[in-house]
Amino acid sequence: MKLTILSSAFFFLNLFYVNAQNIPSPEDQIKGAILAAPDEKRTEVTVIGYNNKGEFTILKQGNNELICLADDPSKDGFSVACYHKNLEPFMERGRVLKAEGKNAKEVFDIREKEAKSGMLKMPETPTTLHVLTGDEGCFDPETGIAEGANLRYVVYIPWATAESTGLPLRPIIPGGPWIMNPGTHRAHIMITPPPPSNQ
Numbered sequence: 001m002k003l004t005i006l007s008s009a010f011f012f013l014n015l016f017y018v019n020a021q022n023i024p025s026p027e028d029q030i031k032g033a034i035l036a037a038p039d040e041k042r043t044e045v046t047v048i049g050y051n052n053k054g055e056f057t058i059l060k061q062g063n064n065e066l067i068c069l070a071d072d073p074s075k076d077g078f079s080v081a082c083y084h085k086n087l088e089p090f091m092e093r094g095r096v097l098k099a100e101g102k103n104a105k106e107v108f109d110i111r112e113k114e115a116k117s118g119m120l121k122m123p124e125t126p127t128t129l130h131v132l133t134g135d136e137g138c139f140d141p142e143t144g145i146a147e148g149a150n151l152r153y154v155v156y157i158p159w160a161t162a163e164s165t166g167l168p169l170r171p172i173i174p175g176g177p178w179i180m181n182p183g184t185h186r187a188h189i190m191i192t193p194p195p196p197s198n199q
Contacts, residue, residue, distance in 0.1 A: 022073050023050050026059045028141035029070035033059075035139075035146055036082040036132040041066050045082060056095060067091075071139070078139050078146060083129040087156060089121045090185075108186065115158065115185035122158040122185055129154040129188075148195070155189040165189070 024032075029049035034042040046062035049070030059070065068082040083091060090111065097107045114120035134149030160182065162169055167179040167189060175193040180186075 023052055023054060024071075024073065024141065030060050031141050031144045032078070032139050032146065033068040033070040033080045033082070035144070035149070036080045036130045036151070037066050037068055038130075041082075046085075077136050078134040078149060079131065081129060081131045084123070084127045086123040086125075086127050087129065090115075090123075090156075093120055108184075112185050120185070123156060126189075127156045129156065150193065150195045152190070152192040154191075157187055157189065158185050159183060160187040 026049065030047045033047045033049065034045055037045050041064055044062045044064035045060070045066040045068045046058065047060040047068045047070060048056055049059040050073060051057045054074065065085050066082050067085055067088060069080060071078050071080050093111055093114070094107055097110055102110065111120055115122050130151060130153060132146060132149050132151050134146050138148050139146040157165070160179065162179055162182055165179055167177060169178060169182070171178045171190070171192070175191065177189050177191045180188055180190050
């Protein structure tokens with residue numbers, strides 16, 4: 001029994017070491033995260049990333065309206081995002097619920113209920129999220145370039161509908177705007193330009 005316990009402890013310590021080794025430096029995380037922000041905003045954004053335990057932490061405190069998220073080293077591919085600070089209560093609540101083990105539907109339902117009750121504060125005006133995604137290894141921290149990555153835009157407009165905005169429920173042309181989750185706290189305009197290779 002003692003040997004089994006020691007073996008298990010060694011396994012988890014080794015797993016932690018491997019995970020810690022896979023987490024990029026704060027500087028490299030910041031370089032990647034800010035790529036989702038407009039060029040003129042990058043130097044002043046706040047960046048949230050991961051410490052050596054894999055926990056969310058503020059890597060850079062900025063002083064403009066944007067908060068950027070570093071790439072999650074535990075997931076395949078490259079994905080970073082920047083959003084307006086007024087979305088932080090919504091985003092932070094989602095992170096907490098996911099950490100509690102809630103699935104996507106549970107997260108949606110809980111935030112919907114809390115937003116309707118006023119417990120969860122949602123933006124009162126259209127608010128933007130920028131998401132940059134690419135294949136695994138597309139980001140080179142030496143150059144600060146994510147080769148072949150594609151940027152999409154999300155504009156949150158809580159409770160909006162196709163009728164209130166005139167937007168379709170699906171893109172009419174490739175990359176065209178459409179409304180997703182209409183009539184809910186998570187209603188948002190999706191704009192996904194075709195990947196660079198298809199343009």
